[in-house]
Amino acid sequence: MKFGTKAIHAGVEPDPSTGAVMTPIFQTSTYAQTSPGRHKGYEYSRTHNPTRTVAQRNIAALENGKFAFCFATGMAATDTVVKLLKPGDEVVATNDLYGGTYRLFTKVYEAYGIRFKFVNMHDLENIRAAITDQTRLLWLETPTNPLLKVIDIAGAVAIAKERNVMVAVDNTFATPYLQTPLDLGVDIVMHSLTKYMAGHSDVVMGSLVVNDEKLAERIAFLQNSVGATPGPQDCFLLLRGIKTLHLRMQRHCENARVIAEYLRSHPKVGQVYWPGLEDHPGHAIAKKQMRDFGGMVSFVLKNDDLEEAKRVMESIELFTLAESLGGVESICTHPASMTHASIPKEEREKNGLKDSLIRLSVGVEDVEDLVEDLKQAIG
Ligand SMILES: *Cc1c(COP(=O)(O)O)cnc(C)c1O
Numbered sequence: 453m454k455f456g457t458k459a460i461h462a463g464v465e466p467d468p469s470t471g472a473v474m475t476p477i478f479q480t481s482t483y484a485q486t487s488p489g490r491h492k493g494y495e496y497s498r499t500h501n502p503t504r505t506v507a508q509r510n511i512a513a514l515e516n517g518k519f520a521f522c523f524a525t526g527m528a529a530t531d532t533v534v535k536l537l538k539p540g541d542e543v544v545a546t547n548d549l550y551g552g553t554y555r556l557f558t559k560v561y562e563a564y565g566i567r568f569k570f571v572n573m574h575d576l577e578n579i580r581a582a583i584t585d586q587t588r589l590l591w592l593e594t595p596t597n598p599l600l601k602v603i604d605i606a607g608a609v610a611i612a613k614e615r616n617v618m619v620a621v622d623n624t625f626a627t628p629y630l631q632t633p634l635d636l637g638v639d640i641v642m643h644s645l646t647k648y649m650a651g652h653s654d655v656v657m658g659s660l661v662v663n664d665e666k667l668a669e670r671i672a673f674l675q676n677s678v679g680a681t682p683g684p685q686d687c688f689l690l691l692r693g694i695k696t697l698h699l700r701m702q703r704h705c706e707n708a709r710v711i712a713e714y715l716r717s718h719p720k721v722g723q724v725y726w727p728g729l730e731d732h733p734g735h736a737i738a739k740k741q742m743r744d745f746g747g748m749v750s751f752v753l754k755n756d757d758l759e760e761a762k763r764v765m766e767s768i769e770l771f772t773l774a775e776s777l778g779g780v781e782s783i784c785t786h787p788a789s790m791t792h793a794s795i796p797k798e799e800r801e802k803n804g805l806k807d808s809l810i811r812l813s814v815g816v817e818d819v820e821d822l823v824e825d826l827k828q829a830i831g
Pocket residue numbers: 525526527528550552553593597622624625643644645646647656657658
């Protein structure tokens with residue numbers, strides 16, 4: 453089955469009890485048993501819920517994976533990956549990553565004796581150099597947030613496998629429409645489903661997808677033991693959102709190309725970050741491992757003036773100034789004070805994240821209107 457067909461059909465069957473075409477919201481915490489221990493596969497909704505089961509099957513199919521697990525948030529999914537480790541273990545992570553992930557790693561798990569190294573994975577040799585006998589996990593995010601750097605997934609996997617290190621990829625920015633990391637040998641795919649997957653800025657949710665049965669058993673154990681599971685209403689919203697994932701992503705990518713090219717031609721705009729631009733340092737790898745270049749575009753003003761960048765963000769109208777991304781509506785974010793404020797300024801600048809950087813989540817509106825809005829805001 454091809455992607456668009458899977459988005460609509462994979463894992464979804466008419467409800468056997470009523471024929472309902474859309475998966476019902478099974479708003480129940482518990483399930484009747486006919487005799488102690490005899491039931492239809494459902495006992496308690498922390499462990500399993502039918503609406504969640506359908507969402508998980510659908511996500512697994514989209515990622516070309518065997519097993520998917522949904523969580524209450526993307527962070528709960530990432531938290532579960534770290535819980536696979538034990539004190540003394542080391543993680544090598546990309547240095548340009550979601551602020552919340554950085555915070556979870558350094559502010560929560562370092563206290564439990566897990567060690568994290570942040571390296572620039574654009575140069576794969578940095579990964580090789582950072583791996584020690586204690587390294588258990590390689591954490592990738594590609595394209596990265598907010599600088600849209602592209603990491604060579606297959607190259608990173610090859611290095612990790614030499615040392616028997618597990619590889620996880622945060623696939624939130626790309627979605628399986630653009631790249632399927634399990635096909636490149638990755639062990640775990642993580643999503644903040646909150647973003648493009650659900651796609652309508654109305655739900656917070658996360659997931660993990662794996663192929664290995666043993667790993668799936670450990671994740672299922674943690675999912676049930678820890679209990680950061682989503683409710684059925686959220687799973688329903690996700691399923692509804694995913695039905696148009698391929699249509700939305702196609703338009704996000706088309707619009708982002710127009711915006712990136714417009715910004716690049718603007719005399720007041722400095723560097724534009726979008727992997728589809730031919731001189732973007734990750735362009736060749738993006739072309740190799742992604743089917744298109746995504747809907748996120750970041751830029752700085754030529755004079756790199758924070759006050760002027762703030763003025764642009766205050767005057768922009770169609771792009772809502774807000775955290776988050778991946779919804780049908782365009783959003784504009786100031787990473788230094790919003791999504792990435794939990795990373796110290798010094799660390800941010802070391803990684804190339806300027807305080808004046810503006811990040812756009814280009815929506816699926818008519819792109820002419822978006823360009824007009826940027827024109828009036830930048831001036
Ligand atoms: C939003 C986001 C997360 C965290 O997900 P939540 O659903 O907000 O918990 C993780 N990684 C990336 C790349 C994100 O954009």
